[in-house]
Amino acid sequence: MPRSMTGFARREAKLPWGTLVWEIRSVNHRYLEPNFRLPExxxxxxxxxxxxxxxxxxxGKVEASLNVHWEQEGESELGVNLAKVAQLTKAASQINQLLGADAAPVNALEILRWPGVIQKQELDRDALHQAALELFDSALDGxxxxxxxxxxxxxQLxxxxxxxxxxxxxxxxARMPEILAAQRDKLQAKLSALQVELDPERLEQEIVLLAQKADVDEELDRLDTHVIEVKRSLKQTDSLGRRLDFLMQELNREANTLSSKSIVSDTTQAAVELKVLIEQMREQIQNIE
Known part of the structure; x- marks a missing residue:
């Protein structure tokens, strides 16, 4: 079954530390062109x-974006980097010894303001990544x-x-036998009007040549064959868009030959109608994967 190259999917997962949201959208493109927008x-x-x-x-040209909404700071547990505190305390003690009486006291709040002392509770990166990958698979299915x-x-179109x-x-x-018979009668009527005597065998040869030039049985057979092949291809999935695009070219080739061999307005009109139908299909096929 064919798949369009146009689509959209959104998946959201609420987790203890926040919310993951994947959005994937795709449009038609000659090849697969993925583009990801991810947090650092x-x-x-x-x-x-x-x-x-x-x-x-x-x-398809596919754009996938991941948005992460973390829980509010006040709702997250804070930790103190005790190793960092020990280092700062030791450094402050050494400086106080050098300064002696001029040393200013260092209180706990000043230590807490030092970068890296207060830290948000570390999350398991592997767990974060696994959750994002699983949610992406779900969005891709969508x-x-x-x-x-x-x-x-x-x-269906x-x-x-x-x-x-x-x-x-x-x-x-169905019209071809009638068309060829009418052309034969038309040629004989012209010759009668001109009062020209021709060898009957030569006349028959000319009529046969005219019939051969106007014969489109081969083109009609190929049109039928291509229609059958298109229907068969629609049941496949691998490289379907490219295969159907090639078949549209072949259908259009036969329609052009039918038009060039046309000797009456009926077949010319049929060829024009065929070209319109083929172009309509070709436009739809441009969006098939």
């Missing part, structure tokens, strides 16, 4: 994120579901136009 604390998991995306998606739903709609292509082929095929 999560930069080291980017290779794992890219690997997960490459395994899940084939094409994106694929969205792209699959749009892909199903695109498939393409199938509808394929049916219209087949209808045009049937109409032209």
């Amino acid at each position: 604390d999560f930069r080291e998991i980017e290779p794992a994120l890219r690997d997960a995306m490459r395994k899940a998606l084939q094409r 994106l694929i579901e969205h792209r699959s739903r749009e892909g199903a709609e695109l498939e 393409i199938l509808s136009r394929l049916d219209s292509v087949s209808a045009q082929v049937v109409k032209v095929r």
